[in-house]
Amino acid sequence: MQTFSPSKKKFDLDTLFYRGANYHGVMGKTKGTFFVKIKTNSGFTNADYLVKAAELAKKYGDGTLERTTRQSVENQGVPGTNVDKLMTEIYASGLATIGMGYCTEGLVGQGRLDIDEEKFNGCGRCAELCRVDAISIVLGKSVIDSDKCISCGWCIRGCPHEAVIETERGYTMWIGGNDARRPADGILLKSFYTKEEIPGLIDAVAKTLVKYKTKAGRERLGNVMKQVARASSLMRCWLRCRGKLTVYGSMRGWWLKDHLLLYTARR
Numbered sequence: 001m002q003t004f005s006p007s008k009k010k011f012d013l014d015t016l017f018y019r020g021a022n023y024h025g026v027m028g029k030t031k032g033t034f035f036v037k038i039k040t041n042s043g044f045t046n047a048d049y050l051v052k053a054a055e056l057a058k059k060y061g062d063g064t065l066e067r068t069t070r071q072s073v074e075n076q077g078v079p080g081t082n083v084d085k086l087m088t089e090i091y092a093s094g095l096a097t098i099g100m101g102y103c104t105e106g107l108v109g110q111g112r113l114d115i116d117e118e119k120f121n122g123c124g125r126c127a128e129l130c131r132v133d134a135i136s137i138v139l140g141k142s143v144i145d146s147d148k149c150i151s152c153g154w155c156i157r158g159c160p161h162e163a164v165i166e167t168e169r170g171y172t173m174w175i176g177g178n179d180a181r182r183p184a185d186g187i188l189l190k191s192f193y194t195k196e197e198i199p200g201l202i203d204a205v206a207k208t209l210v211k212y213k214t215k216a217g218r219e220r221l222g223n224v225m226k227q228v229a230r231a232s233s234l235m236r237c238w239l240r241c242r243g244k245l246t247v248y249g250s251m252r253g254w255w256l257k258d259h260l261l262l263y264t265a266r267r
């Protein structure tokens, strides 16, 4: 028969329910405590938001807030018995935890630009500011190499004569990157999405994640996207080499077939 020491029994009673609750942004730590990841808007918050997070850290945790590389504020040392109450208060006070709503971490603002010839005086500040050497001053005129320009907008913000003007606002979207225990580069979907396109794109990415993820619980978006990309390139390879697989030898052929079956089964 299984027996528990008093301290072990207390540990289980304190944490059993909360481990099953599976709130977004709540992670278990050793000794039965939890930390709760309160998210910010890519590092931006108003002061009241942080004051509330600090108040909750004192009320339900051990009073410690940890700023993370993912721009969240972690409420540390929360006993299992406090998780439910803390999350209720988080929801009621308008705070959000990691995993709730859209994540804007991978969105980078861009601006298409033009030169106002009347204001432009050839001072060269825009060329100094450009980090990819996309601007050169030729015969007193600014020449922009559109193949090099990444629409970062530095020259727009930095022109002392306001001669570089933004004609259109857009965003690049990176997905699946992280700087956690196993850092990974994000995947660039495409440059210059409009603001109106973003919600639909995020929705499509979320649907892809749900469709192709292989683990029952949480799974990193980057891992799923890599699998999808790998399967897609194998599919393209198969379409190109259709009928010629035998030249690769039976081992390789079976390996390809396995992956293609996996891919088609999930479509």
Ligand code: SF4
Pocket (backbone or CB within 6 Å): 113, 129, 130, 131, 132, 133, 134, 135, 144, 148, 149, 150, 151, 152, 153, 154, 155, 156
């Ligand atoms: S938008 Fe950025 S990359 Fe393009 S020319 Fe200006 S500074 Fe250079």
